[in-house]
Amino acid sequence: MVYDSATAVETDTIIRTENTSIYYGDFKAVSGVNLDIYRNKVTAFIGPSGCGKSTVLRCFNRTNDLIPGCRVEGRVTFHGEDLYSKDIDPVQVRRRIGMVFQKPNPFPKSVYDNIAYGARINRYPGNMDELVERSLRRASLWDDVKDKLQASGLSLSGGQQQRLCIARAIAVEPEVVLMDEPCSALDPISTLKIEELMNDLKQLYTIIIVTHNMQQATRVADYTAFYNAQEAKGGKMGYLVEVLPTDELFNNPKEQSTKDYVTGRFG
Ligand SMILES: Nc1ncnc2c1ncn2[C@@H]1O[C@H](COP(=O)(O)OP(=O)(O)OP(=O)(O)O)[C@@H](O)[C@H]1O
Numbered sequence: 001m002v003y004d005s006a007t008a009v010e011t012d013t014i015i016r017t018e019n020t021s022i023y024y025g026d027f028k029a030v031s032g033v034n035l036d037i038y039r040n041k042v043t044a045f046i047g048p049s050g051c052g053k054s055t056v057l058r059c060f061n062r063t064n065d066l067i068p069g070c071r072v073e074g075r076v077t078f079h080g081e082d083l084y085s086k087d088i089d090p091v092q093v094r095r096r097i098g099m100v101f102q103k104p105n106p107f108p109k110s111v112y113d114n115i116a117y118g119a120r121i122n123r124y125p126g127n128m129d130e131l132v133e134r135s136l137r138r139a140s141l142w143d144d145v146k147d148k149l150q151a152s153g154l155s156l157s158g159g160q161q162q163r164l165c166i167a168r169a170i171a172v173e174p175e176v177v178l179m180d181e182p183c184s185a186l187d188p189i190s191t192l193k194i195e196e197l198m199n200d201l202k203q204l205y206t207i208i209i210v211t212h213n214m215q216q217a218t219r220v221a222d223y224t225a226f227y228n229a230q231e232a233k234g235g236k237m238g239y240l241v242e243v244l245p246t247d248e249l250f251n252n253p254k255e256q257s258t259k260d261y262v263t264g265r266f267g
């Protein structure tokens with residue numbers, strides 16, 4: 001347990017990285033990240049393009065494993081357990097730590113089947129209709145789709161498709177939802193809906209969001225982590241500059257480079 005100066009309550013760490021570096025082949029893309037992610041909070045990752053935000057995010061649910069040559073050094077723990085230990089099944093990790101991508105990617109199946117898909121694979125023992133409705137309600141999509149559950153997920157608008165992907169991610173009851181620029185392909189109204197949704201979802205889940213939109217970070221995130229990159233052998237190497245309660249990171253950061261970035265004087 002740690003003391004959370006943002007809300008003056010005790011919160012617990014759900015994911016922790018200890019001196020974590022991530023390589024693509026010989027290229028060290030991210031170096032020495034030490035970071036705690038707190039349960040039922042929204043943490044935003046910000047920083048210039050190529051500084052490793054997506055790379056760090058992917059290492060939390062082992063989707064980096066699917067990239068040939070990608071390697072993680074140091075420790076990444078989930079509830080104190082080493083996520084990269086040989087005893088851990090990456091498929092189970094991805095069930096407990098779900099992911100939503102930049103571009104909405106519903107399956108070419110009905111709205112209903114998009115949600116039921118993961119539950120069927122996991123042999124969900126409960127009532128499937130109830131699970132589908134609950135997941136769609138949690139993703140603020142039920143009212144939009146309740147009369148077209150058999151329509152293709154691909155027939156929905158972009159913003160609805162992204163909420164469908166969020167509903168699909170939460171249908172398997174994960175503990176953490178990773179979101180990599182989930183609003184960057186969406187119009188402002190759909191973006192606002194997803195931001196509101198994040199506020200509701202954090203009661204139930206821990207959320208980590210990568211965003212290029214700093215206003216978005218200030219609107220949704222309890223904590224914000226600023227990453228930067230520096231010249232190194234083989235290309236730019238990313239590193240975590242600092243992570244602070246969002247308000248503090250934007251208004252009173254410890255590091256000059258953070259101040260330059262958040263005030264637009266960067267680079
Ligand atoms: N699949 C991959 N294979 C090889 N190198 C990669 C791969 N994915 C990312 N990289 C490299 O790792 C570094 C970090 O990339 P990453 O995509 O994590 O950055 P990012 O901060 O998410 O950038 P952006 O804001 O543009 O999405 C970059 O130098 C990138 O070229």
Ligand SMILES: [Mg+2]
Pocket residue numbers: 053054055180210
């Ligand atoms: Mg990225």
